[in-house]
Amino acid sequence: MENKEYIESGILELYVYGLLSEAENDEVTAMSQKNPEIKAEIISIEKAIINLSSSFSPFISHAQFEKIKAQLELKHGKVVDFKSRSNRLNYLGWAASLALLVGIGFQYNKLTQSNEQLKVKENEKLNLEKTLVTVESKSKATESALNVIRDENNTVISLGGQAAAPTAKAKIYWNKQTQVVYVDASGLPEPPEGKVYQIWSLKLLPQLTPTSIGLLSDFQANQSKVFAVDKTTGAEAFGITLEPAGGSKSPTMEQLYTLGKV
Incomplete structure (x- = not known):
């Protein structure tokens, strides 16, 4: 199989995702060491997936991002003979789905943060209202005391x-x-x-x-x-x-x- 067909078969994406058997990983690893073009393609796929995940990583926790990243790290494996480039597109679609899930997680985290901030603001508002009531009460008491002291009829x-x-x-x-x-x-x-x-x-x-x-x-x-x-x-x-x-x-x-x- 020529390099172009091999690259377009989708086997390299499976290799990067760690979905091949141990024997298959060993064979892909051996081919990448002998063929610079294949090795370069593996590196390119790995970078593309990690970069796709990284675009969301600043908005999720470090632990969450590391778990996702670990699943995309370079693995070793053997060749499986695929005939169509469509397989490669399928696995790229899987990567896009993963990125979408990360994005949903980000939106959920932002929503949770917004709700927490809203609760804090509501508590601050209640505390401020209580403070104002206390101040008004003290002001009325002071005014009443002054009226008593100033009353010439007393x-x-x-x-x-x-x-x-x-x-x-x-x-x-x-x-x-x-x-x-x-x-x-x-x-x-x-x-x-x-x-x-x-x-x-x-x-x-x-x-x-x-x-x-x-x-x-x-x-x-x-x-x-x-x-x-x-x-x-x-x-x-x-x-x-x-x-x-x-x-x-x-x-x-x-x-x-x-x-x-x-």
């Missing part, structure tokens, strides 16, 4: 530290007309775990009569430390005690933190 009562907490202090903002009461607790220390500050409206005469008007719950979460408590009327003094979580029916005088007369 009577301001300063509460000084007592034996349980000499350095503690607080302020009561009391509108006697509406009976609305706000407490500025920024001068109080952080309450211990399991404890809560309780606000008392006091009548001093004819005897001391305390009335609970609220708890300073969520003390740490309240950035402004200005709390709205229950309305009161006829108060002659205000006091703040440290009580067990949930509050007490009557003030624990040993834990009286601040006290102030109207």
Whole structure:
């Protein structure tokens, strides 16, 4: 068989793909060593297939590309007698199909990456929305606190530290007309775990009569430390005690933190 017929038979493509038997591989190898034209054709086929795969390799993982490339490496084998060039075209078509599969893999990987990026963007959007809600909430709380402090109708009562907490202090903002009461607790220390500050409206005469008007719950979460408590009327003094979580029916005088007369 002449070199041209041998080359056009398709046997060299089978050799490159590793589809020949061991004996056939040995014979093709022997012929390629004796015939430079055949050897050059084998090298050309190998380069064409690897280049075709390489055109997709940057978009797939290194491990995937190496697996595909390994299947296309040069093998050794024997001649099988083919009569038509169409066989060669068939095997080139097989190579094109392989390249198509690689391309599909690339598109799948890109789609997966796009979906992951979309999820990240959605999470970032949700986190941003939560942050905006938190900022708006803090802004409203700050604005509300400022309105209380600036309200000229409020009577301001300063509460000084007592034996349980000499350095503690607080302020009561009391509108006697509406009976609305706000407490500025920024001068109080952080309450211990399991404890809560309780606000008392006091009548001093004819005897001391305390009335609970609220708890300073969520003390740490309240950035402004200005709390709205229950309305009161006829108060002659205000006091703040440290009580067990949930509050007490009557003030624990040993834990009286601040006290102030109207």
